[in-house]
Amino acid sequence: MRIDDPRRNDLAQYDGLTDEWWQASGGFAMLHWLAAYRAGHIPPAAGPGAVLVDLACGGGLMAPHAARLGYRHVGVDLTASGLDVAARHGVLAVRASVLAVPLRDGCADVVVAGEILEHVEDDVAVLAEAARLLRPGGTLVVDAIAATRLAEVVAVRIAERVPGGPPPGIHDPRLFVDRRRLLAAADRLGLDLRLVGLRPSVRDVLAWRRGRRDVVRMRELPTTAVLFAGHGRKRDPAPPPGERTIGPARTVG
Numbered sequence: 001m002r003i004d005d006p007r008r009n010d011l012a013q014y015d016g017l018t019d020e021w022w023q024a025s026g027g028f029a030m031l032h033w034l035a036a037y038r039a040g041h042i043p044p045a046a047g048p049g050a051v052l053v054d055l056a057c058g059g060g061l062m063a064p065h066a067a068r069l070g071y072r073h074v075g076v077d078l079t080a081s082g083l084d085v086a087a088r089h090g091v092l093a094v095r096a097s098v099l100a101v102p103l104r105d106g107c108a109d110v111v112v113a114g115e116i117l118e119h120v121e122d123d124v125a126v127l128a129e130a131a132r133l134l135r136p137g138g139t140l141v142v143d144a145i146a147a148t149r150l151a152e153v154v155a156v157r158i159a160e161r162v163p164g165g166p167p168p169g170i171h172d173p174r175l176f177v178d179r180r181r182l183l184a185a186a187d188r189l190g191l192d193l194r195l196v197g198l199r200p201s202v203r204d205v206l207a208w209r210r211g212r213r214d215v216v217r218m219r220e221l222p223t224t225a226v227l228f229a230g231h232g233r234k235r236d237p238a239p240p241p242g243e244r245t246i247g248p249a250r251t252v253g
């Protein structure tokens, strides 16, 4: 498919890919690797009621990780076929847009927004939903593709031609993410967010191609110019002005 084809990023494509979600070596293989990487940045649940909200959960690939870490896994997505698959893996499925999630403020201990920011017209609106859903101190994990020429070449022009690469047409580079804008928005939204680049381990990919590994480890990189992850925490709200203390608290005798 041409890079400027208007059918790119069409949600209907996912209906034809339902059987791919849980294929460890199919077109969604890298999503399995990313799910495992994300899980490494999520703390174990503090208690039995802890909630992980998975924005654009797709087929629910975070499910085994959320269960192992002790979370109730709530998945939000617009694609009914993907949500059905996710529900079969134990995800509490909510059919909705990530731009208007029908869940209450502060309900989430963890929000995951994996491979969704580069699929929507307004990535900052998704981040705002993540910030709204998180409780103060809650954990945010995102990953996405950067708005660079290099990312267009690597993640679309090359990756779509590689056997086992992403399904052709799934990405539209016009939607790739402006990292500076994302970080500025995170700060405004009360999120401490740190970005790091990601690439699959070359050694693991070779073993995976020979059928000797199911999951390829993701390696962190200093450059975020292609695929990047964001690790964040929602800041505690500032105390009202009258309650601010200047310097250490003192006891008056």
Ligand SMILES: C[S@@+](CC[C@H](N)C(=O)[O-])C[C@H]1O[C@@H](n2cnc3c(N)ncnc32)[C@H](O)[C@@H]1O
Pocket (backbone or CB within 6 Å): 011, 014, 031, 032, 034, 055, 056, 057, 058, 059, 060, 061, 062, 076, 077, 078, 079, 082, 096, 097, 098, 099, 113, 114, 115, 116, 119, 120
């Ligand atoms: C590349 S898949 C990522 C799935 C999952 N996060 C993962 O990493 O395995 C993108 C998903 O985003 C969903 N999606 C796209 N736009 C959406 C929107 N506005 N609201 C909710 N889901 C959306 C699609 O249905 C699809 O399941």
